Amino acid sequence: MNNDELLSILNGIWQRLAKAVDDPADPWRLPVLGTQGLNGPSARTMVMRSADAAGRVLTAQTDIRSTKIPGFRKDPRVAWLFFDPTKQEQVRATGRAVIHHDDDITLRAWPSVPETNQLNYATAHEPGATIDAPALGQATSDDLAEAYKNFAVIRCELTAIDWLQLGTTAHRRSQFSWNGAEWLATWAVP
Numbered sequence: 001m002n003n004d005e006l007l008s009i010l011n012g013i014w015q016r017l018a019k020a021v022d023d024p025a026d027p028w029r030l031p032v033l034g035t036q037g038l039n040g041p042s043a044r045t046m047v048m049r050s051a052d053a054a055g056r057v058l059t060a061q062t063d064i065r066s067t068k069i070p071g072f073r074k075d076p077r078v079a080w081l082f083f084d085p086t087k088q089e090q091v092r093a094t095g096r097a098v099i100h101h102d103d104d105i106t107l108r109a110w111p112s113v114p115e116t117n118q119l120n121y122a123t124a125h126e127p128g129a130t131i132d133a134p135a136l137g138q139a140t141s142d143d144l145a146e147a148y149k150n151f152a153v154i155r156c157e158l159t160a161i162d163w164l165q166l167g168t169t170a171h172r173r174s175q176f177s178w179n180g181a182e183w184l185a186t187w188a189v190p
């Protein structure tokens, strides 16, 4: 990439993503993750758990029993949407997901999940199962070893980023695509 301004935008995106992981006040910590579900497009809010610029990787965590999992198996392509209403800044990122379940990645991530959140993986029924009352959707056991069996990490390698900043006088948009060796960058019409 030979345009300093575009490089600085890309670096700024990755720096902010990494910072947002640990900043509950940052709206970029709660992106929307879009997938091709078994019955068509599907989007949901997720907590972004890590952002690694060098590996071009974003991660999230989920229940292996959730309905998004078979969707990933059918089509691993993902779209992440980040929006900051204060700065009127949007990032759309696309790539491919790999699901990790009971492997070195989940073993490393599990201890950093607070115990109360670990219990979210201990529901008797799978996410999305129909129940007669909300209480039936809560964790019924405090067995963390059982909960871990349902814990999955979604690891997404990004290959394209679309950045848009709405301004009072002008809007700016740039696009970045990974060519296998480096990011290619260009300005785009907003």
Ligand SMILES: Cc1cc2nc3c(=O)[nH]c(=O)nc-3n(C[C@H](O)[C@H](O)[C@H](O)COP(=O)(O)O)c2cc1C
Residues within 6 Å of the ligand: 030, 042, 044, 045, 046, 047, 048, 060, 061, 062, 063, 066, 067, 068, 069, 127, 128
């Ligand atoms: C603020 C917020 C954060 C969420 N974070 C996660 C998350 O990190 N992982 C997750 O699986 N679901 C998370 N959810 C729930 C998802 O949006 C979604 O309802 C759930 O994962 C089921 O989606 P699915 O039917 O596509 O599998 C979150 C929801 C909200 C409102």
